[in-house]
Amino acid sequence: MEARKSIFDLTGKVAVVTGGGRGIGKSLALALAREGADVAIVDINKENADVTSEEIKSLGRRSISIKTDLSKKDEVQAMFKEVMKKFGQIDVAINNAGVSGSRLPSSEDIDINDFKRFIDIMLLGYFMCCQEEARIMIKQNKGHIINICAVAGTRPPRGIQGIAPYAAVKAGVKVMTQGLALDWAKYNITVNTISPGYIITPATEAIIPTRGEMYASQTPMGRIGLPEDIDGAAVYLASDASNWTTGIDFFVDGGLRI
Numbered sequence: 001m002e003a004r005k006s007i008f009d010l011t012g013k014v015a016v017v018t019g020g021g022r023g024i025g026k027s028l029a030l031a032l033a034r035e036g037a038d039v040a041i042v043d044i045n046k047e048n049a050d051v052t053s054e055e056i057k058s059l060g061r062r063s064i065s066i067k068t069d070l071s072k073k074d075e076v077q078a079m080f081k082e083v084m085k086k087f088g089q090i091d092v093a094i095n096n097a098g099v100s101g102s103r104l105p106s107s108e109d110i111d112i113n114d115f116k117r118f119i120d121i122m123l124l125g126y127f128m129c130c131q132e133e134a135r136i137m138i139k140q141n142k143g144h145i146i147n148i149c150a151v152a153g154t155r156p157p158r159g160i161q162g163i164a165p166y167a168a169v170k171a172g173v174k175v176m177t178q179g180l181a182l183d184w185a186k187y188n189i190t191v192n193t194i195s196p197g198y199i200i201t202p203a204t205e206a207i208i209p210t211r212g213e214m215y216a217s218q219t220p221m222g223r224i225g226l227p228e229d230i231d232g233a234a235v236y237l238a239s240d241a242s243n244w245t246t247g248i249d250f251f252v253d254g255g256l257r258i
């Protein structure tokens with residue numbers, strides 16, 4: 001008798017991971033590839049995207065890397081065209097590319113252009129990607145879209161000045177995702193968010209020496225997370241195991257949101 005496949009198996013699936021050049025996106029891209037997926041790596045930093053892509057190929061999967069500024073509609077559209085030309089399908093999309101929310105001055109001093117930049121990359125950028133992904137997935141009558149959100153989108157963390165614009169954008173991602181889940185449920189497309197707690201990545205490592213202790217002590221599980229702590233949630237939401245799960249915000253945060 002043939003062995004039953006794991007319900008998390010991603011063999012034969014094609015995934016797109018934005019911001020896959022480093023940090024959480026890189027870890028998620030490699031996790032999907034380890035479960036069998038072919039993965040397109042999209043990033044504004046082509047060199048980093050190339051490195052992740054090569055690591056995926058060395059796992060025996062197909063991969064391409066595409067330089068894209070995800071805040072630009074024409075670049076987003078061209079990127080999805082290229083992915084479809086190479087792979088002909090998109091089963092899983094992880095919209096993850098983002099910028100750190102913890103480097104702004106106190107709210108009264110924030111330059112409004114910094115807020116707009118967050119909106120362009122992490123709200124409109126995600127939305128434009130979701131639109132392109134859904135157009136492809138509607139034709140396939142299936143697909144999984146995962147938007148990387150943050151605990152800050154539900155509960156702005158204490159002790160980080162100027163977090164308001166980032167928190168607002170992430171709250172927008174969370175509720176936007178629920179709206180998209182409603183629109184696209186009839187096409188068998190699931191749309192969910194994952195909300196990480198504090199994670200050590202190239203975006204945050206410079207502030208860990210000054211804030212690491214505070215981050216760990218705010219986290220009930222007593223430590224800061226690593227990118228690979230997010231892998232399991234992403235594999236679940238990318239796989240057939242989550243076929244009837246849509247519009248959820250999956251917290252992976254060591255309890256930070258409580």
Ligand SMILES: NC(=O)c1ccc[n+]([C@@H]2O[C@H](COP(=O)([O-])OP(=O)(O)OC[C@H]3O[C@@H](n4cnc5c(N)ncnc54)[C@H](O)[C@@H]3O)[C@@H](O)[C@H]2O)c1
Binds near residue numbers: 024048098195201
């Ligand atoms: N690190 C954390 O503590 C944490 C916590 C919660 C949520 N998040 C979210 O996780 C996601 C990834 O964060 P990270 O810590 O891995 O960051 P990171 O800076 O290490 O990686 C982000 C990647 O996105 C790319 N990127 C940025 N702007 C882009 C653009 N306009 N077009 C294309 N690519 C672009 C960068 O080049 C980079 O490779 C972000 O959405 C972030 O808000 C991070």
